Amino acid sequence: MTLKSANVGIVIVSHSPLVAEGAADMVRQMVGDCVPLAWSGGNAEGGLGTHPAGILAAIERAWSDAGVAVFVDLGGAETNSEMAIELLGKPRSGRVVICDAPLVEGAVIAAAEASGGAALARVVATAEELSP
Amino acid sequence: MSVLPAGEALIGGLIEACRAVITANADHLSELDRAIGDGDHGTNMRRGCEAVYAERDRLARLPLPKALEEIGLTLVMSVGGAAGPLYGTLLMEIGRRMAGTAQADFSQALEHAIEAVARRGRASAGDKTLLDVLYPVHAEVVRRAGLMGIAEQAERSAGLTFGMKAMRGRAAFLGERSIGHVDPGAKSCALLTTAICRFLKEQGPA
Numbered sequence: 001m002t003l004k005s006a007n008v009g010i011v012i013v014s015h016s017p018l019v020a021e022g023a024a025d026m027v028r029q030m031v032g033d034c035v036p037l038a039w040s041g042g043n044a045e046g047g048l049g050t051h052p053a054g055i056l057a058a059i060e061r062a063w064s065d066a067g068v069a070v071f072v073d074l075g076g077a078e079t080n081s082e083m084a085i086e087l088l089g090k091p092r093s094g095r096v097v098i099c100d101a102p103l104v105e106g107a108v109i110a111a112a113e114a115s116g117g118a119a120l121a122r123v124v125a126t127a128e129e130l131s132p
Numbered sequence: 133m134s135v136l137p138a139g140e141a142l143i144g145g146l147i148e149a150c151r152a153v154i155t156a157n158a159d160h161l162s163e164l165d166r167a168i169g170d171g172d173h174g175t176n177m178r179r180g181c182e183a184v185y186a187e188r189d190r191l192a193r194l195p196l197p198k199a200l201e202e203i204g205l206t207l208v209m210s211v212g213g214a215a216g217p218l219y220g221t222l223l224m225e226i227g228r229r230m231a232g233t234a235q236a237d238f239s240q241a242l243e244h245a246i247e248a249v250a251r252r253g254r255a256s257a258g259d260k261t262l263l264d265v266l267y268p269v270h271a272e273v274v275r276r277a278g279l280m281g282i283a284e285q286a287e288r289s290a291g292l293t294f295g296m297k298a299m300r301g302r303a304a305f306l307g308e309r310s311i312g313h314v315d316p317g318a319k320s321c322a323l324l325t326t327a328i329c330r331f332l333k334e335q336g337p338a
Contacts, residue, residue: 043176043212044179047172049212049213051212052217074302079214079217079218079253
């Protein structure tokens with residue numbers, strides 16, 4: 001009998017805590033809890049924005065040795081996510097990918113793919129197929 | 133700029149000078165940001181400067197490259213928005229590059245760091261960002277323009293973003309409507325450059 005490897009984790013990053021939490025809630029309800037999932041929304045003071053420390057913490061919470069797929073909304077969310085991934089340090093930073101996909105749809109479909117045990121590259125590709 | 137005054141006085145003084153200029157201009161920076169962004173650039177920068185200021189005694193005891201790296205990391209963690217990673221990357225990369233070379237060459241370290249900022253923000257010259265101040269400042273450093281020459285160039289360059297159309301950041305959503313406003317990131321960059329140059333000049337010939 002082989003040990004089942006952990007599923008790819010999903011992280012949702014939005015400028016709005018409400019959007020991030022709502023999207024995560026949607027993923028949870030539609031996919032269940034077999035996928036590590038975390039969100040980061042808002043700046044350090046709880047206002048609109050994103051911040052690397054919060055994103056880093058979310059990646060840690062959703063950490064899986066299979067890797068983590070990150071979904072972001074606007075530009076700053078991507079910049080701060082890149083920064084957070086760098087702060088994670090090697091080699092783990094090499095197993096985190098920011099997906100070029102819509103936040104909500106991307107996260108849901110990636111989580112569905114991840115729940116079946118798909119590898120990180122497959123999870124990312126499935127989500128990115130949603131982008132025009 | 134090739135020979136810097138050394139020691140705790142330098143680092144502590146730079147931290148104080150930067151904090152003072154951001155505190156004095158925070159409202160103005162947020163005003164500029166309200167016109168084409170989300171209105172919090174001054175608040176964010178002030179929070180970052182306060183976080184660095186709170187650590188100034190510890191930072192001032194570090195060798196300059198290490199201090200720059202740690203100030204950068206503090207800015208990343210405290211400023212937020214896009215400015216945190218951009219200013220953070222700038223300082224961390226200057227520090228890393230200066231630490232990595234036996235004869236610390238500030239001009240080369242700055243050039244390398246500016247490229248890292250451009251990659252981080254996926255921006256180029258003319259996109260109406262702080263790069264439109266950093267590139268000209270670097271050019272002045274290369275041609276050894278002198279501290280006040282560098283400061284003047286920084287202010288002039290920030291002013292030139294008035295006529296540019298934003299290609300990156302939230303301002304880019306505004307398209308043509310972003311023209312006619314000074315970029316807040318370029319402005320904070322010019323203010324900081326000027327504050328640093330003034331401080332170094334007051335330190336006298338090193």
